[in-house]
Structure formats: C-alpha cells, structure tokens
Amino acid sequence: MSRLLFQLPTAFSELKALYSLKFGSDAPKPVKESLHVLAAEMADMEFCYAALDKVSRSFAVVIRQLPHELRNPVCLFYLTLRGLDTIEDDMNLPLSQKTELLRNFHIECSNEKLSLKNIGDSEAYRHLILHYYKVARAFNQLDEKYQTVIKDICKKMGEGMVYFAERKVYSEADYNLYCHYVAGLVGYGLSGLFSVSGYEDERLQYQLRLSNEMGLMLQKTNIIRDYHEDLSEGRIFLPEEIWGEYAPSFHWFAENPTHTNSINCWIALTNNALQHIPSCISYLKLLKNNQVFRFCAIPQIMAFATLAEVYANPKVLRQNVKIRKGLAARYMVETTSMQQVIDAAEKALIQIESKINSAYSNCAETQKIITEIRAVLYSHNKHRWELPELIAEPETV
Ligand code: MG
Numbered sequence: 003m004s005r006l007l008f009q010l011p012t013a014f015s016e017l018k019a020l021y022s023l024k025f026g027s028d029a030p031k032p033v034k035e036s037l038h039v040l041a042a043e044m045a046d047m048e049f050c051y052a053a054l055d056k057v058s059r060s061f062a063v064v065i066r067q068l069p070h071e072l073r074n075p076v077c078l079f080y081l082t083l084r085g086l087d088t089i090e091d092d093m094n095l096p097l098s099q100k101t102e103l104l105r106n107f108h109i110e111c112s113n114e115k116l117s118l119k120n121i122g123d124s125e126a127y128r129h130l131i132l133h134y135y136k137v138a139r140a141f142n143q144l145d146e147k148y149q150t151v152i153k154d155i156c157k158k159m160g161e162g163m164v165y166f167a168e169r170k171v172y173s174e175a176d177y178n179l180y181c182h183y184v185a186g187l188v189g190y191g192l193s194g195l196f197s198v199s200g201y202e203d204e205r206l207q208y209q210l211r212l213s214n215e216m217g218l219m220l221q222k223t224n225i226i227r228d229y230h231e232d233l234s235e236g237r238i239f240l241p242e243e244i245w246g247e248y249a250p251s252f253h254w255f256a257e258n259p260t261h262t263n264s265i266n267c268w269i270a271l272t273n274n275a276l277q278h279i280p281s282c283i284s285y286l287k288l289l290k291n292n293q294v295f296r297f298c299a300i301p302q303i304m305a306f307a308t309l310a311e312v313y314a315n316p317k318v319l320r321q322n323v324k325i326r327k328g329l330a331a332r333y334m335v336e337t338t339s340m341q342q343v344i345d346a347a348e349k350a351l352i353q354i355e356s357k358i359n360s361a362y363s364n365c366a367e368t369q370k371i372i373t374e375i376r377a378v379l380y381s382h383n384k385h386r387w388e389l390p391e392l393i394a395e396p397e398t399v
Pocket of ligand 1: 091
C-alpha cells in the first residue's frame with residue numbers, strides 16, 4: 003500500500019501528460035483512414051501532416067509546437083528524408099534502380115508528377131511515395147531559402163545511402179559515417195533551417211560538429227535499443243569491429259543475454275552513444291528560441307532515458323525495451339527549459355550509476371563519461387561558437 007501511494011504522484015503526472023498530449027489543442031488528430039484515401043480529398047499540406055502522423059507519431063508531436071514559420075519547412079524536410087529512407091529500406095528494389103533513385107531524389111523531390119509505385123516496406127511508406135507529388139507541390143510553395151537547405155541535405159544523404167547500399171558497416175569509423183549520413187545530416191539541415199528562418203543565430207548553421215552529434219546520439223540510441231527487432235529482420239547496423247570482440251556471431255548475444263560478454267558489449271555500445279551527450283548539451287545551450295529549444299531537447303531527453311534503461315540490461319537482447327509511454331509523454335509536455343533538461347539528464351545518470359558493477363570491465367569507462375557529462379551539464383560557461391569544421395567523408399562518394 004505504501005509503495006502504491008509513493009507511486010501515485012508519478013502515475014498521476016504521467017496520466018495528465020498523456021491526456022494533454024492526446025487532447026491538447028496542438029495534439030495531432032488521429033488519422034484513421036489510409037493515406038491512399040486521404041490523398042484524394044486533402045489539400046497538399048493537410049496531406050503532408052496526415053502523412054507525418056502516419057510515419058512518425060513522436061516527431062509529429064514536437065513539430066507542431068515549433069514557431070509557425072518553421073512548421074511547414076521542418077515537416078517537409080522530414081517527409082523528403084522519409085521519402086529517401088523509404089527507397090533505402092526497400093530490400094526488394096534491384097540495387098541499380100535503388101542507387102539511381104537515391105542519387106536523383108534531391109531533384110525529383112520537387113517533381114509535381116512524382117509517383118513511385120510498389121516501393122516501401124509498409125503501407126504508410128508505400129502510400130507516401132505513391133502520392134509524393136502532393137509533398138512536391140507543397141515543397142515548391144516553400145520560401146526558396148528553405149528549399150535550398152532541404153535539397154542540399156537530400157543530395158548528401160542520397161549519396162551516403164548509395165555508398166552504404168554497396169558496402170557494410172564494419173568498423174567504428176563506418177558506424178560513425180553511416181550515422182552521419184542518415185542522422186548527423188538531419189542535424190546539419192535543422193540547424194540550417196533554424197538559422198535561415200531568423201529564429202536562431204546565423205552561426206548555428208555552421209556548428210557542424212555539434213549538429214552532427216545531435217543526430218548521432220539519437221540514431222545510435224535507436225540502433226542499440228532495436229537490436230532484437232533488427233536481428234529478427236536480418237539488419238545489422240552495429241560495427242563488427244566492436245561486437246566481434248565479445249561474440250563469434252551477431253545473434254550469439256540474443257542466445258546468451260545474461261553472459262558477461264553480452265552485458266559488457268552492450269555497455270561498450272552504450273558508452274559509445276553516451277560520449278555524444280556533452281556536445282548535445284552544448285548545442286542546446288546555444289539555442290535562444292524556446293520553441294526551437296523544446297523541439298531539439300525533447301528527443302534528446304527521451305534518448306538519454308532510453309540509454310539509462312538499456313544500460314547493462316540483458317532484456318534488450320531478447321525483446322524491445324522502451325521507456326514508459328507516460329514517461330515519454332511527461333518529457334514531451336514538461337521539457338521547457340535548460341533546468342528541466344538538467345534534471346532529466348541527472349535522473350538518467352543516477353539510474354546508470356546504480357547499475358555500475360565492477361564485474362563488468364567497461365563500467366570504468368562509463369564512470370569517466372558520466373563525469374564529463376556532469377561537467378558540461380553544470381557548467382555556467384557559455385559554449386563558444388565554432389568555426390565550420392567539415393566531417394571527413396570518403397572521396398569515393
Ligand atoms: Mg533506412
């Protein structure tokens with residue numbers, strides 16, 4: 003009984019957050035009909051938001067609270083990259099056709115006749131790309147300054163996807179490069195959109211190292227969390243150079259989830275993601291618009307909580323481990339300032355520290371990273387603007 007009473011305030015605030023997300027004024031209306039039906043009756047931008055709801059619920063929520071001027075550009079940026087990803091993920095497409103589509107998508111994304119049939123491995127993606135002409139028409143209505151940023155990132159990401167369609171992620175450097183292409187570039191693009199909109203400092207678009215790490219942190223968290231799901235679908239994004247030190251095969255971990263090697267390997271991978279957090283905090287400290295700040299901070303806080311959940315947790319090797327829906331809703335509703343980011347981050351750090359165990363050699367590295375994270379978290383110094391510093395990309399691309 004006392005335990006139940008102790009949990010009640012948490013349960014109540016989570017329910018409240020869930021309610022406000024579901025029924026609040028900015029809440030996306032749940033779309034029941036298929037995109038195929040909606041395409042016929044909806045205006046272009048209306049269709050785009052319906053498509054956004056279908057392909058990403060959590061992103062659809064944070065995007066709606068951006069400053070009005072930025073909402074459509076960010077929504078269309080997301081759908082453009084989703085279009086690319088739909089092509090990349092379709093394993094039934096012949097390689098030559100796939101690479102051609104990926105290379106040309108930065109031109110095709112404004113083609114008002116574009117309709118690709120039978121591409122995409124789920125219904126929502128297939129219908130998005132089938133009715134892509136609606137996204138293209140909305141895209142062409144955007145101010146040119148936004149179109150330029152989106153096309154530039156689409157071109158770079160398409161080239162990166164081609165590069166990895168032809169080879170595997172093997173080394174740690176490959177892993178960082180793949181995550182740069184599919185997520186770090188999203189960070190570049192968002193910083194670009196924020197800068198050209200005037201809502202953020204003009205120099206934000208040049209903070210490439212920090213923008214890249216914002217994306218890497220989110221991407222790596224998903225990859226580490228989704229091990230079991232990816233394994234069952236035959237996908238491997240984790241670098242053999244790291245996991246190969248602990249096991250003879252990638253599926254060995256699922257068969258030996260509580261083995262010291264499995265736990266140690268997942269600690270090493272989690273450490274690898276945690277090391278991006280100081281840069282993410284520095285990035286968040288550079289933002290001046292509160293709505294842009296929330297948009298950037300909420301996914302970071304959720305990723306941080308996910309890493310804390312996954313840390314030294316053998317369950318992740320057997321099933322999908324996710325943070326509670328109520329907790330996610332609380333972060334979405336309650337993350338409004340740097341202080342809340344600090345509080346949520348500290349909570350995750352304490353959760354990780356409680357699992358540090360001398361039986362696992364990689365825990366020592368975690369302790370070191372935690373010290374670095376706290377130093378940035380509690381530092382009152384402003385992060386200095388950096389000069390543009392390009393991420394090394396292979397010359398063969
Ligand atoms: Mg993909």
